[in-house]
Amino acid sequence: MPIFGNQYAQLPERFYTKQPATPVSSPNWIAFNQNLATELQLDCDVLSGEKGLEILSGNMVAHDTTPLAMAYSGHQFGNWNPQMGDGRALLLGDVQNKVGQHFDVQLKGSGPTAYSRNGDGRAALGPVLREYVLSEAMHALGVPTTRALAAVTTGEIVRREKPLPGAIITRVAKSFVRVGTFQFFVARDDKEGLEKLADFSIERHAPDINGPDKYVKFLDRVVSSQAELIAKWQLLGFIHGVMNTDNMSVAGETIDYGPCAFMDEYDPATVFSSIDQFARYAYQNQPRIARWNLGVLAQSMLPILNEDEEKALEIAQASIDQFAPQFDAAFRTGMLSKIGIKTEQDSDFELAVELLNVMKEARADYTNTFRALSRLNLKNPEIGAAQLPLTEWINNWLRHTDGGDRVDQELMRSVNPAFIPRNHRVQAVIDAATEGDFTLFEELMSVLKTPYQDQPVHHAYSLPPEPDERVHQTFCGT
Numbered sequence: 001m002p003i004f005g006n007q008y009a010q011l012p013e014r015f016y017t018k019q020p021a022t023p024v025s026s027p028n029w030i031a032f033n034q035n036l037a038t039e040l041q042l043d044c045d046v047l048s049g050e051k052g053l054e055i056l057s058g059n060m061v062a063h064d065t066t067p068l069a070m071a072y073s074g075h076q077f078g079n080w081n082p083q084m085g086d087g088r089a090l091l092l093g094d095v096q097n098k099v100g101q102h103f104d105v106q107l108k109g110s111g112p113t114a115y116s117r118n119g120d121g122r123a124a125l126g127p128v129l130r131e132y133v134l135s136e137a138m139h140a141l142g143v144p145t146t147r148a149l150a151a152v153t154t155g156e157i158v159r160r161e162k163p164l165p166g167a168i169i170t171r172v173a174k175s176f177v178r179v180g181t182f183q184f185f186v187a188r189d190d191k192e193g194l195e196k197l198a199d200f201s202i203e204r205h206a207p208d209i210n211g212p213d214k215y216v217k218f219l220d221r222v223v224s225s226q227a228e229l230i231a232k233w234q235l236l237g238f239i240h241g242v243m244n245t246d247n248m249s250v251a252g253e254t255i256d257y258g259p260c261a262f263m264d265e266y267d268p269a270t271v272f273s274s275i276d277q278f279a280r281y282a283y284q285n286q287p288r289i290a291r292w293n294l295g296v297l298a299q300s301m302l303p304i305l306n307e308d309e310e311k312a313l314e315i316a317q318a319s320i321d322q323f324a325p326q327f328d329a330a331f332r333t334g335m336l337s338k339i340g341i342k343t344e345q346d347s348d349f350e351l352a353v354e355l356l357n358v359m360k361e362a363r364a365d366y367t368n369t370f371r372a373l374s375r376l377n378l379k380n381p382e383i384g385a386a387q388l389p390l391t392e393w394i395n396n397w398l399r400h401t402d403g404g405d406r407v408d409q410e411l412m413r414s415v416n417p418a419f420i421p422r423n424h425r426v427q428a429v430i431d432a433a434t435e436g437d438f439t440l441f442e443e444l445m446s447v448l449k450t451p452y453q454d455q456p457v458h459h460a461y462s463l464p465p466e467p468d469e470r471v472h473q474t475f476c477g478t
């Protein structure tokens with residue numbers, strides 16, 4: 001039975017460069033995601049076995065695959081780069097879940113491609129583990145994201161600031177089409193390419209869309225899915241770190257996990273990425289940057305939005321203008337849920353904003369503050385509140401919600417996680433794995449499977465870092 005379909009390979013040759021992965025000396029399993037494989041109707045026995053290891057390390061090309069590196073361009077930190085593309089990734093092909101939705105499967109770290117420029121096409125173990133942990137955690141937290149199907153070590157060394165063990169992640173996305181993929185075609189005045197790319201994206205991500213305005217409707221769809229996505233990031237304290245246009249998916253999924261991390265103490269100015277010198281992608285800037293990236297997408301789609309240039313601009317503007325209200329609405333509803341309010345009344349949202357201010361002042365832990373409020377005994381709050389630097393706010397909250405009668409703590413526990421992949425924990429996983437010990441990886445993965453459940457035995461995983469455990473910077477590792 002074939003493992004992979006090849007829908008993207010059926011697009012014109014200029015969309016990609018076909019090529020196999022570069023073999024590695026001695027691949028070994030780190031992880032195989034049995035649940036995801038089952039969801040995608042993959043043959044787990046084959047893929048998790050010896051043959052699977054060969055395929056997912058790039059040593060064997062499955063007979064039905066056409067591995068290819070996708071072409072794209074992008075704005076990196078605001079600067080135009082026409083020549084990007086998969087420099088260390090290869091698309092193996094597509095698979096389908098039980099209801100017939102298609103997903104693309106990619107190796108990352110599988111060797112140089114036509115788009116590698118000076119890069120080695122490889123990935124170090126650290127970034128592979130970070131992507132594996134963070135993307136699966138995001139999924140469990142309810143955030144649209146690429147998934148991790150497998151990870152392997154290569155048995156080879158990659159040279160970064162220091163020699164590091166090499167690894168390859170297999171990741172799965174609704175598609176790997178990016179804002180930057182659209183930029184690639186418009187930069188080449190390739191209207192036919194744009195149309196073909198948009199048609200592929202519509203068929204994949206919005207098959208309900210059709211008619212003469214289909215490209216406008218698709219742009220609207222990307223805008224709203226991104227507004228929803230970024231609101232979820234903000235509500236959970238997730239910082240992507242490299243929101244370049246080539247790292248923004250038109251499927252509305254979180255994609256290209258690099259130096260990403262979750263915020264511990266609440267500070268809107270938080271930045272982790274070592275390469276983000278000007279804090280362009282700080283937590284508080286993410287909505288604005290998403291809107292900017294979508295502006296680039298709209299601009300790239302101008303030639304196919306309308307024959308008339310003026311009209312096309314108007315349409316694009318109207319579409320982009322939807323981002324702010326849609327983001328605000330999603331953020332507002334989400335923030336109200338975080339303080340237990342289902343049906344908004346006067347100044348409820350201001351109450352939530354006030355909480356954020358108090359948290360910022362107190363340098364309170366973002367995740368644990370909300371989780372503590374979800375557990376607080378509302379009828380006898382003094383006792384619980386004693387642990388929080390928030391007594392005054394809690395009193396306001398109770399007064400404002402009819403003594404807590406309007407607060408739904410079950411709702412709160414379903415949106416305020418007990419566990420996030422804390423940066424110092426991810427770092428500890430990477431450090432241990434680099435020494436050959438994967439037990440911390442296994443344990444963290446198991447805790448993060450059910451992030452909204454209290455797991456008393458794993459209480460330590462909910463704690464913020466001690467001062468000496470604190471991770472100040474994260475690295476792309478490219």
Ligand code: AMP
Pocket residue numbers: 084085086087088089115116117118119120121122123242246247256258476478
């Ligand atoms: P990213 O930081 O993952 O968004 O990557 C930005 C660009 O650099 C993409 O075109 C990547 O394919 C390319 N790139 C990143 N790391 C490497 C590497 N080790 N070898 C080749 N290309 C790379």
Ligand code: MG
Pocket residue numbers: 246247256
């Ligand atoms: Mg990228």
